[in-house]
Amino acid sequence: MRFYNFPAEGEMQCDVRLFATELIYNEIEDTALKQLFDASKIPGIIAVIGMPDLHQGYGLPIGGIMVSRLNDGIISPGAVGFDINCGVRLMTTQLEFSDIQKNLEKIMRKTQIKIPAGVGEERENNFNKNEFKKIVTHGVPYLVNEKGIGNKNDIDSCEDNGFIKGADADAVPEKAIERAFNQLATLGSGNHFLELQRVKEVYAEDCGLFEGQLVFMIHTGSRAFGHQIAKHYSNIAKKSGVATPTKNLASFKIDSEGGINYKKAMAAAANFAFANRHLIAHKLRHIIKEFYPKESFDLFYDITHNIAKKELYQGEEVLVHRKGACKLAKEDIALIPGSMGTFSYLIKAQNSKANELSYYSTAHGAGRKMSRSQAKKDISQKDHFNSMGTVKLFHSSRDSILDESPLAYKDINSVIDALEKTDLAKAAAKFEPLAVIKG
Numbered sequence: 001m002r003f004y005n006f007p008a009e010g011e012m013q014c015d016v017r018l019f020a021t022e023l024i025y026n027e028i029e030d031t032a033l034k035q036l037f038d039a040s041k042i043p044g045i046i047a048v049i050g051m052p053d054l055h056q057g058y059g060l061p062i063g064g065i066m067v068s069r070l071n072d073g074i075i076s077p078g079a080v081g082f083d084i085n086c087g088v089r090l091m092t093t094q095l096e097f098s099d100i101q102k103n104l105e106k107i108m109r110k111t112q113i114k115i116p117a118g119v120g121e122e123r124e125n126n127f128n129k130n131e132f133k134k135i136v137t138h139g140v141p142y143l144v145n146e147k148g149i150g151n152k153n154d155i156d157s158c159e160d161n162g163f164i165k166g167a168d169a170d171a172v173p174e175k176a177i178e179r180a181f182n183q184l185a186t187l188g189s190g191n192h193f194l195e196l197q198r199v200k201e202v203y204a205e206d207c208g209l210f211e212g213q214l215v216f217m218i219h220t221g222s223r224a225f226g227h228q229i230a231k232h233y234s235n236i237a238k239k240s241g242v243a244t245p246t247k248n249l250a251s252f253k254i255d256s257e258g259g260i261n262y263k264k265a266m267a268a269a270a271n272f273a274f275a276n277r278h279l280i281a282h283k284l285r286h287i288i289k290e291f292y293p294k295e296s297f298d299l300f301y302d303i304t305h306n307i308a309k310k311e312l313y314q315g316e317e318v319l320v321h322r323k324g325a326c327k328l329a330k331e332d333i334a335l336i337p338g339s340m341g342t343f344s345y346l347i348k349a350q351n352s353k354a355n356e357l358s359y360y361s362t363a364h365g366a367g368r369k370m371s372r373s374q375a376k377k378d379i380s381q382k383d384h385f386n387s388m389g390t391v392k393l394f395h396s397s398r399d400s401i402l403d404e405s406p407l408a409y410k411d412i413n414s415v416i417d418a419l420e421k422t423d424l425a426k427a428a429a430k431f432e433p434l435a436v437i438k439g
Contacts, residue, residue, distance in 0.1 A: 003354065003422050011041040011245075018050040019358060019422040023414055027369055028054050032061040038245040039066045044073035046318065049358055051325050052418035053367025053410060057081065059248035062324030062368070065361045070310070070317050074242055074251035075259045077266075079321040081306040082230040084266055085273035086192075086221030087159075088335040088364075089302040090346075091281050093288065093295055095214045097198055097434070103291050105392070108196065108435045110290075112394050114283050115194065117187035117439035132181055136172070136225070139163035139271035140278045149282055158302040159327070162274040164309075167267035172225075173232045176265075180225030180272065185279035189439030191365075191404060192220040194280070195337075197344065197431040204348060204428035207333075208300070215431060216284060217344060218277050219337055221306070226269035233262040254319060263308075270307055277302060303327075303335050305364045313359060320359055328362040328425060330355060336419075338412035339366045340404055340436055341388040345416055347425040354423035362425050366412040372403035379407050392435035401438060 004018040004025060016036050018025065032054050039060055040048040047067035054063035059078025066079045100107070127135065134142050140162025143149040155161050169177075187194060199213040209215075222229075236258055237250035244251055252259030285297045308321045320327075326334045330351045337344040347362065349355050370378065384405040395401055402408070419425040 006037070008040065012037065013043065013045045014040050014047055016040050016048045016050070017357060018054070019354070019418065019424055020050070020052045020054070021414070021418045021421055024052045024410070024418045027410060029056050032056045035059070035061040036064060039064065039079065039249060041245045042074060042249065042251060043242070044069050047359060049361060051361065051363040052415045053324065053363040053365055055368045057323060059246065060321065060323045063363060064323050065325050065359060066321040067359055068254070068319040068321070070254060070319060073254050073319055075254050075262060075308055075319060076249055076251035076321060077230050077234040077237060077262060078248045078250060079323055080230065080266060080308050081323045082227045083221040084226035084230060084269035084306055085304050086306050087219070087273060087277065087302060087304045088337055089218040089277045089281060090300040090335055091216040091218070091284065092209070092298050092300045093214045095292065095295060096212045097214065100214060104196070104435060107287060107291060108392065108394050108437065110287050111194065111284060112437050114287060115185065115187060115280050115437070117189070117192070117194070117437055127184070129177070129181070132177065133169040135184070135275045136169055136268040136272045137167045139274045143275055143278055150278060154278060154299050157299040158274060159304050162278065162302065164267040164270040164307070166264055167271050168264035169268055171261045171264035172229060172268050176225050176228035176232070179228050180223050183223040183225065184272070184276055185283060186223065186276070187220050187280065187437065187439050188223050193340065193436050193438050194218050194284070195436040196434045198434055199429055200343065200432040201430045203426070207346060207348070207428040209346070209429050215300070217335070217337060217431065218280055220273070220276060220280070222269040222273040223276065225272045229265045229269050233258070233265065266308065270304065274302065301333060301335060311359070322361055324364045325361050326364050327360055328355065329360045333428065334362050334425070336363060336412070336416065337365050339406040339409035340393070340438065341391045341406045341433060342366070342412050344431040344433070345412070345427050346429040346431070347416070347419060348428045349425055350423050352423040358424060363415055363419060366409040366415055368408060369410045370408050375403040375405060375408035379405050383407060391433045394435065394437045404438060
């Protein structure tokens, strides 16, 4: 087992662990490492961990995990992030490329029309305000059981069954509801995508996939709903929360009024995100059925990135913040998307001591190696399109997409290599991109 360990000293409340190879470590910005050390200085924090996709974020770096005691600990909106429950969903077909080749362009164009993508994009909403509040309170089970949208497997194959307990729409600022009421079933912008992929290689025969199989990967989160909630409670914490090393890690005592209300609102945003991916998949399911009426289109797994949850660790309940990181319990799986135009992976836990020391966490993707502004400055259109290879891009914005180029991200294969060499996970399957819709 290999990882970097920085012992607690000075104001640090705990060690900082970084699960990375030397190659990855040398690529990580000093600012991202400083954010890990800052997090370790907050009273009540018992563990701070970095993953190989680590890069600078708001407060806690992307690829960061921060663990708090419950009795005297904190909850931090900045350590969860603005896109609460940004996550990844994988939908499977029994089709192969030869089955879909002649219709690929039509399917992606129709998907682009039916599922809006881009900054601030909205869709015609089929839910009233009361139904919207039930969705953010009860998540995917409400859509399946009460609205007849989807099936039982859509609940069973979601992390947490597509529903975070304790959500309360009354704890959500009205502005969040106003901004996001018409954003259900939309992708958004930035690094969010909908991608048609082919299973390139299967390494674990029991993973439930076969080589050549066509799958769809959906990556999106809570849109303006989560962003407004994070902004609202971050501002409150900065004014009346506990003292922290940096204002972007502004925090509440877990059992304070602010902490309790933030947990309720955060859970509502998480349920919005689960429902958002579910409704996108439901639209996509209908599109596939139009072209292939007898084809099955099933949820393989849906996993969360940005969240704070109570979890049992060595017999004690703790609060685990994961920002740009996934839960990976023993025997569990996770989806690790690459950058646009590169491979994505299904991984399995190694069931090792490293899994325990990481608080059962893993990376969430490739991780940026340059900022958006730097990417737009340093990457040429020619180099970007060369990096895309034969992947068909369907882009909804008139703006440059250079900030999302594969060249702006770490090599996903190096991230997977780091997960394997630090004993966190092994690759179970590799997905090759064929076509991608970006906001």
